[in-house]
Amino acid sequence: MIGEWLNRWLPTPASAHAARFDSVLAATHTEGALIFLSWLVLFAIMLVKFRARPGAPPGKPAGQRWPLVAVAAVVLGDVWLLAGSALPAWFERARPAPAGAAEVRVVAEQFAWNFHYPGPDLRFGRTTPSLITAADPIGIDRSDPAAADDFVLIGILVVPVDRPTVVHLSSKDVIHSFTLATMRVKQDVTPGLPVSTWFTPITTGSWEVGCSQLCGLGHYRMRALFEVRSEAEWQAFVADEVSRIEPPS
Amino acid sequence: MTRLTDHKTLGIAYANTSGVFMVVGFLLMLLFRWQLAWPGQPIPIATAIFGETNAPGGILLPEFYYQLVAMHGSVMIFLAVVPMAVGALGSYFVPLQIGAPGLAFPRLGAAGYLLYLAAGLLMAASFVLPGGAANSGWTSYPPLAILASSGQTVWLVGILMLGVSSMLGAISLLATIVAYRAPGLTLMRLPFFVWSQAMTALLLLLAFPALQAAAVFQLMDRVAGTSFFLPSGLAVSNTPLAVSGGGNPLLWQHLFWFLAHPEVYVLILPAMGVVAEVITAHARRTLWRYGLMVGAVVALGAWSMVVWAHHMLLTGMSTTLSSFFQITTMAVSVPSVILITSLVVTLWGGAIRYTTAMCFALAFLPMFGLGGVTGLPLGLGPSNLILHDTYYVIGHFHYLVAPGTMFALFAAVYHWFPKVTGRRLDERLGLVHFLGSFVTMNAVFLPMFLMGIMGVNRRMYDAGLQYQLAEPTLVWNPHMTWSAVALGVFQLVFVVNMVWSAKRGVPAENPWQATTLEWATSSPPPAGNFAVPPVVTGAPYRYEEGQA
Amino acid sequence: MTPGVDARRTRAADAGTWLFLASLVMFYASLYSGYVLLRAGSETWTTPWLARPILWKIQPFVVSNTLWLVLAFVNTRQWRLAAASGAPRSIGVWLPTMAASGVALAWTGAADAMLKAGSGPAASVAAASWFVLTGALALGVLGGGLVATWWAWRDRRSETPVHALRQLQRYWGLMLVVWFSIVVGMYFV
Known part of the structure; x- marks a missing residue:
């Protein structure tokens, strides 16, 4: 979805490797959007839910573990971006040009x-x-x-x-x-x-x-x-x- | 007159000076944003102000435009934001937060400020030189910077002075934290702001020398005819350059980014520290996982010194080396995510008071987040290739520093103004300032991501008029420029608020009921800071006590 | 002054000196790594010696520099030991001063010889590296000499604090390390 949206704006992909590079761009933006938007929703809910109200004492603080799961998810996402998307495309570009160029x-x-x-x-x-x-x-x-x-x-x-x-x-x-x-x-x-x-x-x-x-x-x-x-x-x-x-x- | 050897006077001096430079940097930006919005259209009074050589008939020449761009970056980073975040906030609040009577080396601190002031005046004055100020970007890549006019020499001398200045300030601040903490204030009881300042000072201390070494090399290339950054066989306009050659232009980039990447964290870490202080006090919450945050801030600082070459992925370095830097770059996102997560989770279960300080601190989080996630595609080779040196990059680092760090600095002013003056800033004007800044900042910077994806390059004198691919974006530029003007107008509200409230604001001792040590003395603090030296018995944030 | 305040000052001064030395290490290391990178990347710069004919002319500089710096380091140590034991000070406290001026003079002489032989900074990156690395060291030595002179003069009728002398000794130690790195990296590799 993010990839299609990006394609509307990117310059025409007119080379053999363009689609692959664009897919890295799409992958990074997908991870970025997932992190940012889900985080934004949580943030907005908290801003409303935990606003100060006269007479109401603050509630219990967050648990010590569950937010770390989100951090771990981001780390896994980074590893996936590197190993699954960016580095393979990067190394492929580093190969010498085929004969007949x-x-x-x-x-x-x-x-x-x-x-x-x-x-x-x-x-x-x-x-x-x-x-x-x-x-x-x-x-x-x-x-x-x-x-x-x-x-x-x-x-x-x-x-x-x-x-x-x-x-x-x-x-x-x-x-x-x-x-x-x-x-x-x-x-x-x-x-x-x-x-x-x-x-x-x-x-x-x-x-x-x-x-x-x-x-x-x-x-x-x-x-x-x-x-x-x-x-x-x-x-x-x-x-x-x-x-x-x-x-x- | 109070003396600069008092850390509070020193902090205020830093705040005022860097505030002035912030306005200078902002005005430079308005000028070149005019040119980007209406390329080649005359500015009515420009010739009278800037002279025939810069703006004949009111039209900004490329010569002048590139000075504006280079000096906007240099002024904002080296003369405005860092001195404000480190010099002003660090000098004023770190001694107070650790219960110290002052800085360990007050004269070093004062000398650091005077050197900064001199360097700033020197760099600003370079506009009147023949050929004007530095015009090779704030990055000053050779050989271009070596061929540039004499403003570049002044820029280099200024950088050398700023390096010494920040070293003196950093030594003074760190030694204070090491030796002058109040009894009972162990390292793990320090407010998070102190940790962030300590790490920032350490980065300045260890990374700035690399830029100073590079500045020495470049200065030699410019004035002594050496060829550190000049390869053999250079010809400008087909005239061979009369130098020995044998140097390497990339050496500058390595040394420069060895400083300049940690410099990004120098801009960000104090902001995180401020946000931690404001969020805890205004949401009545202890920091979530303080220990983890301290670990993350130390890791972030240390790790920021091994990622520098991700600014150089397209210079033709080997694939192995560039992969190494892509991996280190992804890894540096981990402590950043930990910090931002901890700050957000701190709000959980809190009682958020929507003061202006809190609004700015809360707005910092998504703005910094947007700057962070747009760093992902820039840190990876293939997507970096598409976006490198486009407006996407401008959008990315401005989200970190402009709505990011700047919002944190605003939060700091609203939060600590009562501490410094004994009076509160007006909250209604504050709300106008916040909403106005939030909307206009985003209107300036959000379109830049799209411009970058469309392939529009940065540093274009005519905003890309010559390029087919930039054509659809040209109509966006006037809107962005008007937003920048509006942003300036909202800052006037802020200035009025500060001037008015300093005299007539509501008197306040500790309006936020904050528990950190700086509030344990009167506002403003007396000479020597504490009438009775404080003794610390527990953690810095005690907002849940008596409420559970 | 209570002893507590004194202890804090000593602690701050110690921390400050270590931080200053760390910053200096980064500065000299950056200059040095610039030299190493330029030399490693050069195709023409393969001679193991800087520039053979000129080296013989500036050799006295290398020898006298080494001697002066070792003397300054050893003497600062003697000064500190004397201060610690309360033994009477001798004229020897001025040795760092003499060493600094000796190094600065020797450097000026060597630089002059380089210029006369046509090996000025603009002649080649090798010569430019020599000027920058040794020049930065000479400045550092001069700075150390000035501090030593100031202290020797200031404390001519009293005792110089032992911890201050320990820091001065560390500084001279760093200068010595920088100098040996230059000698090994420029003349012997």
């Missing part, structure tokens, strides 16, 4: 998301800071054969549906947090500590990449487009972008 490098900076696509050869070419230009904020070194078909998009992330995508995250300057709300993906991007995460979109759609960690005055506008396309459309997108690569002068 699409890969994108994400380089964060104040206040933009830069996406480095490996192109059809599926290999990321070398990047060099000295080659950074306005059009290429990560500095692809075209002299590296692997870089020949690499392309960079500022603020546009496009991935195929029904196939895992691995994102390799790094930051140039401060801490950002890579957020795909509909994919249930959120990962801090700390400079000096590159990190990867992955997800499998299950529906096509057009959403947004957000930044969830205060990264400076422009933090509020550090947003990018995020599109999940069908495999064929995605292949066409890659081919189109590769065709636009300007040969090194």
